[in-house]
Amino acid sequence: MDGEVLHGSCLCGGVAYRAEGPVRHTSHCYCTMCQKQHGAASGTYANVARATFVFERGEALVTEYASSDHGRRGFCKVCGSTLYWRSTQSEDRIAVTLGTLEPAYTGTVVKELHVDTKPGWLPVRS
Ligand SMILES: [Zn+2]
Ligand SMILES: [Zn+2]
Numbered sequence: 393m394d395g396e397v398l399h400g401s402c403l404c405g406g407v408a409y410r411a412e413g414p415v416r417h418t419s420h421c422y423c424t425m426c427q428k429q430h431g432a433a434s435g436t437y438a439n440v441a442r443a444t445f446v447f448e449r450g451e452a453l454v455t456e457y458a459s460s461d462h463g464r465r466g467f468c469k470v471c472g473s474t475l476y477w478r479s480t481q482s483e484d485r486i487a488v489t490l491g492t493l494e495p496a497y498t499g500t501v502v503k504e505l506h507v508d509t510k511p512g513w514l515p516v517r518s
Contacts, residue, residue, distance in 0.1 A: 398440065399448075400492040402473035407450035409475065411440040411488055415499060418490065423506040425459050429467075429474055430489075433514045436501065437477060437487035445476075445486050 396413035417439040426435030447454070455469045462481045467474045477487045490497050504510070 398438070398488065398493055398497075399495075400475070400488055401494060402450070402453075402468035402471050402475060402492060404468060404471035404473070406453045406470050407468045407473070407475065408448040409488070410444075410446055410448055411486070412444035413440065415440055415497075416485075417487075417503060418497075418499060418501045419487075419503040419505050420501055421505040422508075422510040424509050425463075426506075427509070427511070429457075429459070429465055433511050434504075435474065435477065436490040438490050438493075438497065438499075439485050439487050442478070442484055442486040445488070 396415065398411045398413065401408040415438045418437065420434040420436050422434045427433065429435065453468050453470055454466050454475065456464045456466050459465050462479045464478050464480065465474065466476045473492060474489050475492055476489060
């Protein structure tokens with residue numbers, strides 16, 4: 393969706409951001425770092441052009457954790473919401489977390505990453 397404007401915010405509402413499409417490479421990432429940071433089966437992301445990403449409020453509340461040499465994970469230091477992942481090796485892109493978008497993202501997730509560490513407890517079985 394070219395030129396689409398995306399809006400996102402954290403759980404406490406202190407941080408809000410916007411970015412513009414086109415959205416690329418939507419993914420569920422099952423790497424163990426995403427599982428730890430999100431406390432969930434995966435981190436789910438949408439890649440957008442970094443130049444379009446701006447904080448509308450609360451930038452001072454955002455802390456980055458360096459999870460690897462190049463990986464930076466931005467989160468709200470008040471509520472802990474994970475906001476984005478970015479790489480210092482590809483400054484042109486940023487991966488915003490799909491769950492922080494509002495209204496909810498209506499596109500599809502097109503990729504699964506690190507399926508070798510996808511939890512055995514996913515999906516639901518009864
Ligand atoms: Zn927050
Ligand atoms: Zn990951």
